[in-house]
Every structure is written in C-alpha cells, then in structure tokens.
Amino acid sequence: MKHSIEFPVKIFATGGARVLGKRIVKQLDNILPKKYWPENGLKLNSYNILRFADNEMLVQPEDVRGHFIVIIHTRSPDVHEELAEFFWLADAIINAGVNAKNVLVVFPYMPYSRSDKKDQSRISVPSSFLARTINKVCRFRKILLVEPHDAHICHYFDPYAKHISTENLFIYFIKKEILNQYKKEELVFVFPDAGGAKRYASIPEELGISSAYIDKERRKDQLIFKEIVGKVKDKVCIFVDDEMASGGTIMGNAEIVKRKGAKLVIALITHATLSHRKLETNQLMKELEKSDVDKFVVTDTIPVREKIGEFNNFTLLPISGLLAQAIKHIVVGKSLSPFYSQEMVKKYYCPPKNFREKGG
Numbered sequence: 001m002k003h004s005i006e007f008p009v010k011i012f013a014t015g016g017a018r019v020l021g022k023r024i025v026k027q028l029d030n031i032l033p034k035k036y037w038p039e040n041g042l043k044l045n046s047y048n049i050l051r052f053a054d055n056e057m058l059v060q061p062e063d064v065r066g067h068f069i070v071i072i073h074t075r076s077p078d079v080h081e082e083l084a085e086f087f088w089l090a091d092a093i094i095n096a097g098v099n100a101k102n103v104l105v106v107f108p109y110m111p112y113s114r115s116d117k118k119d120q121s122r123i124s125v126p127s128s129f130l131a132r133t134i135n136k137v138c139r140f141r142k143i144l145l146v147e148p149h150d151a152h153i154c155h156y157f158d159p160y161a162k163h164i165s166t167e168n169l170f171i172y173f174i175k176k177e178i179l180n181q182y183k184k185e186e187l188v189f190v191f192p193d194a195g196g197a198k199r200y201a202s203i204p205e206e207l208g209i210s211s212a213y214i215d216k217e218r219r220k221d222q223l224i225f226k227e228i229v230g231k232v233k234d235k236v237c238i239f240v241d242d243e244m245a246s247g248g249t250i251m252g253n254a255e256i257v258k259r260k261g262a263k264l265v266i267a268l269i270t271h272a273t274l275s276h277r278k279l280e281t282n283q284l285m286k287e288l289e290k291s292d293v294d295k296f297v298v299t300d301t302i303p304v305r306e307k308i309g310e311f312n313n314f315t316l317l318p319i320s321g322l323l324a325q326a327i328k329h330i331v332v333g334k335s336l337s338p339f340y341s342q343e344m345v346k347k348y349y350c351p352p353k354n355f356r357e358k359g360g
Contacts, residue, residue, distance in 0.1 A: 004333035007068040007102060008038040010045050012061065014086050016076020016303045018044070020108060020320060024072065027324030027348075036331055038067060047089060059088040065097045070327060074108040074302050075273070083111055083130075090138045100139035104330055107145050108301035108319060109271045114243075116153050131156035144326060146301050146319065147242050147270040164326050164339050166270045166299060166319070170240055171206050172345040173297065173317060177352070178236070178266065184209050186263075188235040192253045193223075200240050206342070212237075214253060225256055233261030244269045244298070246276040247288050254292035264294045268317075272298035274307050281307055289313055297352070321348030 009032070013021025025044045032042065047061035071093075073086045094100065112126035134140050135158050143161035148154060154161040178187070189204035189211045191197040197213055204211040212230025216223045237257045244250060244267075254265040276284045288296065289311050298304055299319040308314035322339075325348040329336055338344045 005036065005068040005102070005331045007066060009036050009042070009070060009331055010038055010064055010067040011043075011070040011072065012045050012047060012089060013072040014074075014089060015078065015082045017072045017074045017108065019303060019305065020074065020300055020323075021072045023318065023320035024324045024327065027320050028328060031324060031347075032328050032331065036068075047092070049085065057084065057088060059085060059092050061089060061092050061096070063096075064093055067098070067102070068331065069093055069098055069103045070106060071103065072106045072108070072323075073111075075111040075113075075271075076303050077275075079111055087133075087138075090134075090140070094138065101141060103138075103140045104142040104144065104327070105134060105140050106323065106327065107143070108323065110145055110148065110153070113149050113153060116150060116156075127153055128156045131161075142330065144330065146323070149242055162326075162330070162336055164322065164336060166242075166322070167200065167203065167240075168339070168342055168345050169299075169317070169319075169322060169349070170268045170297075171203055172342065172349055173268070173352075174203075174207055174238065176349075178238070179207075182236050186236050188212050188230065188232055188237055190214065190230075190232065190237045190239055190253070190257060192239060192241070192249065196241070199242075203240060209238075212257075214256060228257065228260055232257045234263050236264040236266065237262045239265070239267045241267070241269055243271040243273065244296075245273045246279075246284060247274075247291070247293075250293060251288070251291040258292040265292055266295045266297065267293050268297045270299050271301050272296070272304050272308075273302060274304060285311055315352045317352050318350035321350045324348065 011025055021044045025042060029042050045062055047059055050058040050060060071089065076082055093103065112130055115126040118125050141159060143157050145154065145161050145163040147166050148163055154163050187209040189209055191211060191213045193216060212228055212232050214228055215226040217226050239250060239253060250267050257265060274281065274284060285307060295313055295315060297315045297317050299317050301319050305316060308316060326336060
C-alpha cells in the first residue's frame with residue numbers, strides 16, 4: 001500500500017516552467033486536500049537568484065524545512081542556464097535540511113530526452129547522466145515525466161521514474177472538439193511510420209475511426225515515400241506525435257496526404273519545441289502557418305504560448321490539469337494507474353479556447 005506525504009507541500013518552478021507552474025498550482029488549489037497545504041497557503045513559491053559580476057549564480061529559496069517539495073522543471077530555450085538553476089535550487093533545498101525522499105521532481109519535458117542512446121563512439125548520453133546525477137548526487141527518488149520519447153529513459157532512474165502519457169488527453173480532445181464537427185466516417189488516423197503505428201495503435205481503436213499508414217523506405221540517409229495504405233481522399237486526417245521541432249516531418253506527411261486528396265490535416269503534438277537551426281522563431285512559425293497542416297494542437301509542456309499566440313492555425317491544449325492531478329495522486333499516496341483510463345481525463349481536461357479550422 002502506498003503512503004501519503006506527511007508534510008505540507010511547497011511547489012517551486014524553474015525559469016521556463018514558471019507560467020506552467022502557476023497554472024498547476026491554480027489547479028491544485030481546487031483538488032489538493034487542505035491538510036497538505038502549508039500555513040501561508042498553496043502557491044508557487046519563490047527563490048532568489050544571486051548573480052555575481054562574472055554571471056555565476058547562487059540560488060536561495062524561502063524556508064523549506066519540514067515540507068514536501070515539488071520542483072517543476074522543463075526544457076526551455078536557455079537549456080543550460082536553466083539546468084544550472086535547477087541543480088542549484090536542488091542543492092539549496094538539500095542544504096536546508098529537506099530529506100531527499102521528500103522531494104518530487106516533475107519534468108513536463110525532460111531536457112535532453114532525445115539524447116538517450118550511445119549510438120556513436122566516444123559520445124555523451126546526457127539523459128542518462130542527468131538521471132544518475134539526480135539520483136546519486138541529489139538522491140531524489142521521486143521523478144515524474146510526461147510522454148518521454150522512449151520509455152527506456154525511465155529506467156535510467158532508480159527506482160524507475162513514473163511517467164504519464166498524453167494519449168488519453170488527445171483521445172478526449174478528438175471526441176470533444178473534432179467529433180462535434182465531423183462524423184466518424186469522415187476521419188482517418190494516419191500513422192506516419194512503423195514507430196507511430198506501434199506507439200499509437202490504440203487511438204483509432206478507441207475512437208472507432210479508420211486508419212491509414214504512410215509506407216516509406218529508407219535509402220541511405222533519406223526516407224522515400226512509397227505509398228499510403230488506407231483511404232485518405234476527402235478525409236480529415238489526424239496525426240499524433242510526441243514531439244515536433246522544426247515541423248519538417250509533419251509538414252512532409254501533410255503534403256503527402258493532401259496530394260492524395262485529403263480534405264483537412266490536424267496534427268496533435270505533446271512537446272512542441274518549435275525550433276530550427278537556420279530560421280528565427282517567427283520565420284519558422286510562418287512556414288508552419290502556410291504548410292499543408294490546417295491545424296496544430298500542442299500542449300504547453302514547454303513554454304510555447306508566446307510563440308503561437310498570433311497564429312490562428314495553432315491551438316494550445318493545456319497540460320496543467322493533467323500534471324496537477326498526477327502530483328495530487330503522488331502526494332496523497334494514490335497510484336497513477338487511473339491515468340491509463342479515459343474516465344480520468346474528465347477530471348483534468350481543460351478545453352482549448354480557439355480550436356477552429358485554418359482561416360476559420
């Protein structure tokens with residue numbers, strides 16, 4: 001049997017996670033039992049960042065002794081600066097006398113999640129190193145990840161990190177926001193490759209809609225389109241992926257199904273880094289706006305609100321409700337198993353404000 005936390009909860013969020021952190025606290029305010037609240041109320045707690053002339057930093061949080069600490073940290077543009085901030089905050093919390101077992105680290109999107117394999121000689125594996133540092137140096141044992149690119153990352157932690165998927169959130173979104181505009185027979189779930197077919201096979205089954213598969217062949221360093229298995233002509237094509245950086249892959253897939261007569265393309269993405277090696281953010285957003293993807297639906301596991309604000313073909317699907325419920329379950333000692341159920345989504349779903357077709 002799992003045990004609940006014995007101390008009142010204090011929540012901290014590093015740089016790029018602060019907006020999301022405030023939204024999580026707002027959700028927790030309605031669902032976390034009062035016995036877990038600190039004396040001055042549930043809030044996103046502050047800490048000072050002390051800067052020296054050479055730009056080195058020290059971190060000093062408010063009083064944390066005698067509390068259960070939640071640290072929310074996510075990947076944001078200044079990856080290395082904020083990782084340093086995370087570790088110095090962790091160090092300050094430990095130095096203040098907080099037992100490491102009373103700390104929960106929440107990674108809406110864990111930095112270096114994609115750098116998870118030693119696939120070249122003499123190459124670093126940052127995600128493994130990060131996990132070992134958190135476990136063995138900080139000695140934190142409670143870790144929560146959202147939709148890791150590959151679940152084997154969870155095994156880098158000891159014990160195995162808990163993780164929650166956005167799959168049920170996307171299924172619920174499709175039911176609430178898309179199936180109220182289109183009939184099931186008008187929709188098709190498109191698997192972009194073999195990996196997607198394996199990872200998201202349950203989505204079209206749960207929705208009761210047809211599926212299609214883009215068959216590709218790898219030739220040297222390129223993926224060459226061969227054919228589409230399944231019908232996409234005159235259909236609303238739905239793609240789901242865990243991550244999108246520049247959007248090149250999804251734009252290419254959208255172009256393929258549009259050439260085959262697709263009526264509309266909707267892409268649901270968990271982690272939208274929206275980054276390109278050559279293009280500035282605004283240029284990249286304009287490229288995505290004029291692409292064959294009619295609607296991008298992205299969560300805010302990483303800070304994207306400012307990037308997508310003025311672009312009508314982007315919809316933000318809030319993740320704060322999901323994270324707040326997961327944090328609550330951990331604090332009160334409940335299993336995360338219910339998060340594999342569609343019934344649970346009703347408790348954390350936050351409807352988007354601007355879902356409409358491109359140009360609508």
